[in-house]
Amino acid sequence: MQTDIRTPTPNLLPQLTHARNPGMVLDLDWVASVQANTSAIERRAATLGGRRSVKKEYQAAWLLKAISLIDLTTLSGDDTPGRVQRLCAKARQPVRAEMLQTLGVPNLTVGAVCVYHDMVETAVRALEGSTIPVAAVSTGFPAGLSPWHLRLAEIGESVKVGAKEIDIVISRRHVLTGNWQALYDEMREMRAACGAAHVKAILATGELQTLRNVARASLVCMMAGADFIKTSTGKEAVNATLPVSLTMIRAIRDYEARTGFKVGYKPAGGISKAKDALLYLALMKDELGHPWLQPELFRFGASSLLGDIERQLEHYLTGHYSAANRHAMG
Numbered sequence: 585m586q587t588d589i590r591t592p593t594p595n596l597l598p599q600l601t602h603a604r605n606p607g608m609v610l611d612l613d614w615v616a617s618v619q620a621n622t623s624a625i626e627r628r629a630a631t632l633g634g635r636r637s638v639k640k641e642y643q644a645a646w647l648l649k650a651i652s653l654i655d656l657t658t659l660s661g662d663d664t665p666g667r668v669q670r671l672c673a674k675a676r677q678p679v680r681a682e683m684l685q686t687l688g689v690p691n692l693t694v695g696a697v698c699v700y701h702d703m704v705e706t707a708v709r710a711l712e713g714s715t716i717p718v719a720a721v722s723t724g725f726p727a728g729l730s731p732w733h734l735r736l737a738e739i740g741e742s743v744k745v746g747a748k749e750i751d752i753v754i755s756r757r758h759v760l761t762g763n764w765q766a767l768y769d770e771m772r773e774m775r776a777a778c779g780a781a782h783v784k785a786i787l788a789t790g791e792l793q794t795l796r797n798v799a800r801a802s803l804v805c806m807m808a809g810a811d812f813i814k815t816s817t818g819k820e821a822v823n824a825t826l827p828v829s830l831t832m833i834r835a836i837r838d839y840e841a842r843t844g845f846k847v848g849y850k851p852a853g854g855i856s857k858a859k860d861a862l863l864y865l866a867l868m869k870d871e872l873g874h875p876w877l878q879p880e881l882f883r884f885g886a887s888s889l890l891g892d893i894e895r896q897l898e899h900y901l902t903g904h905y906s907a908a909n910r911h912a913m914g
């Protein structure tokens with residue numbers, strides 16, 4: 585039976601505190617034992633799309649919750665300080681002030697702002713006085729093929745200028761060749777380079793060929809101390825999908841069951857519709873429960889999702905849709 589996701593307004597959900605995942609020694613027997621039943625996973629994912637969506641005030645509450653979980657992202661070659669400043673203004677006040685007042689959440693912000701290293705200082709300055717962290721994509725994002733010492737140095741540079749979260753990319757070839765030791769070692773070193781900054785491991789699942797590879801790579805990154813596992817850079821041909829999400833979420837559940845440590849989940853790439861955000865939240869609640877509905881353990885990596893959510897909230901309040909271009913992000 586599916587869980588009913590109707591819940592009171594998001595700011596009434598319990599606040600989470602959890603110990604940071606320290607990682608563990610690489611357990612190759614555990615890794616080798618991990619399988620993924622692709623047809624069962626795909627069947628389950630297909631049922632999610634058909635579920636009845638929540639309506640009216642319940643939907644509005646869940647959309648507000650979704651906003652608080654967005655890593656508001658710009659990762660374009662033509663990013664400018666001006667665009668990043670506008671994005672940060674949006675991060676501070678994601679929906680028009682009068683709408684937030686009416687909805688009873690005047691202080692709502694997004695989960696984080698996510699940018700390339702070059703824009704970290706601009707974002708940090710633009711977010712001064714708020715509690716919104718800046719996340720930097722790092723380690724030769726998106727391919728992760730720059731020289732190793734430069735990948736590590738890039739993490740250090742971003743942390744030095746104020747990034748509180750680092751989204752690293754793994755070496756896909758370690759997964760594709762089954763070199764779990766190499767994946768573990770690189771993840772461990774990258775986590776160490778992050779220091780106190782939290783590390784999200786981007787698996788680039790669209791390039792890992794099988795769900796079994798996704799499950800094993802998820803586990804190895806968690807064993808090496810990832811704070812979050814993230815699907816995609818947004819630059820692969822296939823980015824976040826529900827089957828991949830189920831696979832990764834279940835890896836998180838198994839890891840917690842065996843070690844007691846909670847690891848966060850970040851689907852990213854191609855999530856641009858409010859209704860998709862609701863599906864993901866329902867999935868998290870069904871599979872992992874309330875702790876994974878907090879920014880400490882769940883984020884959407886998304887550049888345009890906020891605009892669609894804002895349109896849906898406006899429709900809820902006024903009965904009308906405004907043009908999408910009224911909700912520009914940057």
Ligand SMILES: O=C[C@H](O)COP(=O)(O)O
Binds near residue numbers: 657818856886889
């Ligand atoms: O990590 C975030 C992604 O790059 C955003 O992808 P998107 O532009 O498809 O929303």
